[in-house]
Amino acid sequence: MTWTEPATWYANLASFYAAAAAFITDPAGNVLLVKPTYRDHWAFPGGYVDEDEYPHDACAREIQEELGVALAVGDLLVVDWAPPAGQRPRSIISFTFDCGSIAGLDGLSLPEQELENIAFFSRQEAEQRLPANVATRVPAAIYARDRCAAVYLAGGAAARADSSVARQLKAAP
Numbered sequence: 495m496t497w498t499e500p501a502t503w504y505a506n507l508a509s510f511y512a513a514a515a516a517f518i519t520d521p522a523g524n525v526l527l528v529k530p531t532y533r534d535h536w537a538f539p540g541g542y543v544d545e546d547e548y549p550h551d552a553c554a555r556e557i558q559e560e561l562g563v564a565l566a567v568g569d570l571l572v573v574d575w576a577p578p579a580g581q582r583p584r585s586i587i588s589f590t591f592d593c594g595s596i597a598g599l600d601g602l603s604l605p606e607q608e609l610e611n612i613a614f615f616s617r618q619e620a621e622q623r624l625p626a627n628v629a630t631r632v633p634a635a636i637y638a639r640d641r642c643a644a645v646y647l648a649g650g651a652a653a654r655a656d657s658s659v660a661r662q663l664k665a666a667p
Contacts, residue, residue, distance in 0.1 A: 510585040514553035515540030516593040517571055517635040524614035525632060526596070527623060528560060531610045536623035538590065538631070549589040557593065561612070562603035568592040571638040572631050574647040590631050592639055 515538035518526040527536040539560045543552040550567045557565050572590035604612055617636065621629040634645040 508585070510587055511582070512543040512549060512552075513540060513586060513588045514543055514549040514556065515588065515590045515631075516553055516557050516565070516567070517590050517631075517639070518565070518593045519595045520614045521595055521597060523636075524616055525620040526612065526614055527620055528604070528609050529611035529613075531606075531608060535625050536615075536620075537628070538624075539593075540590075543589075550591060553589070553591045553593070560605065560609060562605075563601060565593045565596070568594060569639075569642070570644045571635040572645050572647060574628075574631060574634075576627060588631075590635055592635070 516526075517538065520526070526539065528539050529536050539557055540553060541556040541560075543549050544555075547555075550570075553567045554564070557563065557567075569592045570589060571592050572588075574588040574590070575585060576588075577585050599612060599614075602612060604610075615623060617632055620632050624632065630647055634647055638645045
């Protein structure tokens with residue numbers, strides 16, 4: 495094995511994007527989603543992690559920017575990884591954090607240039623409104639919250655029918 499200059503070694507490592515999202519529910523367990531103005535589908539509140547920013551700090555920042563409130567960012571619930579797709583030239587790792595429960599939408603303020611709507615949805619409705627590669631995070635987040643243990647999806651691997659985690663997620667309420 496030949497010695498490599500650290501700068502060269504680091505420059506040759508894989509690079510990827512990172513995103514942080516908030517899993518927020520109401521007291522009945524409905525899931526909060528936002529409808530971005532620039533997408534055809536709904537999403538969890540959240541966004542990309544900035545350079546030199548911790549994912550949980552990015553989640554807190556995005557909640558403040560998108561909902562106009564400060565919420566505590568709790569435990570990590572879901573880690574998901576996806577390869578490059580469409581116009582995104584790099585892989586992405588997504589962190590979904592437990593941001594608790596709120597009683598309703600009162601007090602939230604949406605940036606009109608970024609979000610056109612916000613609503614709570616049942617688990618099934620939330621899964622239907624999210625892209626397929628993101629929808630698996632709903633049962634995974636519920637499962638993780640109930641068990642106080644994070645779930646690693648690996649690009650939806652937990653959604654495969656032969657996965658023991660998939661069977662547990664499908665059985666989760």
